[in-house]
Amino acid sequence: xxxxxxxxxxxxxxxxxxxxxxxxxxxxxxxxxxxxxxxxxxxxxxxxxxxxxxxxxxxxxxxxxxxxxxxxxxxxxxxxxxxxxxxxxxxxxxxxxxxxxxxxxxxxxxxxxxxxxx
Amino acid sequence: xxxxxxxxxxxxxxxxxxxxxxxxxxxxxxxxxxxxxxxxxxxxxxxxxxxxxxxxxxxxxxxxxxxxxxxxxxxxxxxxxxxxxxxxxxxxxxxxxxxxxxxxxxxxxxxxxxxxx
Numbered sequence: 001x002x003x004x005x006x007x008x009x010x011x012x013x014x015x016x017x018x019x020x021x022x023x024x025x026x027x028x029x030x031x032x033x034x035x036x037x038x039x040x041x042x043x044x045x046x047x048x049x050x051x052x053x054x055x056x057x058x059x060x061x062x063x064x065x066x067x068x069x070x071x072x073x074x075x076x077x078x079x080x081x082x083x084x085x086x087x088x089x090x091x092x093x094x095x096x097x098x099x100x101x102x103x104x105x106x107x108x109x110x111x112x113x114x115x116x117x118x
Numbered sequence: 119x120x121x122x123x124x125x126x127x128x129x130x131x132x133x134x135x136x137x138x139x140x141x142x143x144x145x146x147x148x149x150x151x152x153x154x155x156x157x158x159x160x161x162x163x164x165x166x167x168x169x170x171x172x173x174x175x176x177x178x179x180x181x182x183x184x185x186x187x188x189x190x191x192x193x194x195x196x197x198x199x200x201x202x203x204x205x206x207x208x209x210x211x212x213x214x215x216x217x218x219x220x221x222x223x224x225x226x227x228x229x230x231x232x233x234x235x
Contacts (some may be wrong), residue, residue, distance in 0.1 A: 004160075026200050037226075042228075043207060043228065043229055043231065044226070044227075044228040044229065045161070045209060045226040045229070047224075047225065047226075078188030084230075091160050091161070093160075093161075104165065106153075106160045106161070106224065107163075108162070110158075110159055110160050111159070111160050
């Protein structure tokens with residue numbers, strides 16, 4: 001079974017500074033994908049960034065980067081130059097290829113609420 | 119090109135009533151996934167459907183909940199005799215045929231927020 005852990009219920013960061021949101025995962029799959037989603041107060045789920053388990057380079061998307069450490073089973077999200085609009089819930093998720101059935105659904109962590117201070 | 123469309127955005131039901139949540143997948147997508155988000159929690163998988171077929175309903179509560187994805191029209195998540203504990207946000211996502219595997223990130227709809235009073 002897959003599991004995602006996000007140990008930071010809430011984080012604060014000063015505007016224009018960088019922040020790291022932690023994510024660790026557990027899976028027996030050899031191939032899997034790791035994702036981060038943002039959920040602002042309006043409620044929609046916004047895809048941010050993806051990292052494949054076999055990708056050698058850390059993923060980057062604009063101000064978002066994923067610090068992937070496979071041996072430690074961690075996939076931390078780094079947001080550089082924080083903006084007020086970054087205040088939201090952030091969810092780490094993974095998707096594997098289970099041996100049986102159709103386990104291609106996402107497993108989500110409990111989320112981290114990020115507050116950016118002016 | 120419209121994304122995943124869910125309606126209604128907000129739904130209020132009294133205890134014992136039925137709730138019907140609709141999801142229209144992205145154009146060309148014929149796989150639909152439903153997720154539930156309880157307050158202050160992450161999304162939890164409920165059910166995975168293809169047109170006219172339930173593929174995986176391992177996350178669905180055994181009673182009162184059902185889902186369908188007919189040949190024509192949106193996917194429907196139905197909750198009968200709602201209770202206060204059903205209050206949550208319900209999200210739908212879709213993917214194409216063939217699904218691109220584990221590297222594919224779902225596009226979620228904006229969700230339906232169900233409040234049971």
